[in-house]
Amino acid sequence: APRGARHSSAKKIREVTCALGTRTGADVLLRTAVRTCERMQTPLRLVSLVALDPQNDLRDHRDTPDDIRDRAVAHAQSTLEAAKSALPEDFPVSVTIADGSSVESAVRTLDWQDGDLVMVGSSRLAQPHRLFLGSTAAKMLRVLPVPMVVVPKQEFENSE
Known part of the structure; x- marks a missing residue:
């Protein structure tokens, strides 16, 4: 949680x-977020971050900046639409793509309010049922004004 979060006036x-990212485990994160929202009776916002920094996995050395952005946004949109289609039809969900020159700048473009919570998946490097904060989550954590929950990459057997 960011500094001062314990002084929040939010009651719930x-x-x-x-x-949501595109790596293995995104389905576990989505299921966990949906269960959480159902239990708390709160809406879900699916977000994909498009960071156009040099480490972007979708870069090709021949690409122009516009090519890179277009490919990254299309990739993010397809990821989010696939996740949204897996949800019940009446589920309160919104879909957002946040882009910027870096992960931090993409996160800063999102609207955050008191009482919001962000959920991310544990890094693919984590051992089963363990947390390992990946580089994207660590960059997000530096600028997030709301608490972050890191979800293990594998669900526990008796998660209900």
Whole structure:
């Protein structure tokens, strides 16, 4: 949680933001976020971050900056639409793509309010049922004004 979060006037979670990536484990994160929202009766916001920094996985050395951005946004949109299609039809969900020159600048473009919570998946490097904060989550954590929950990459057997 960011500094000062314990002084929040929020009485309950207002909205859960699920930061979805494309790597293995995104389905576990989405299921966990949905269960959380159902239990708390709160809406879900699916977010994909498009960071156009040099480490972007979608870069090709021949690409122009516009090519890179277009490919990254299309990739993010397809990821979010696939996640949204897996949800019940009447589920309160919104879909957002946040882009910027870096992960931090993309996170800063999002609207955050008191009572919001963000959920991210544990790094692919984590051992089963363990947390390991990946580089994207660590960059997000530096600028987030709301608490972050890191979800293990594998669900526990008796998670209900």
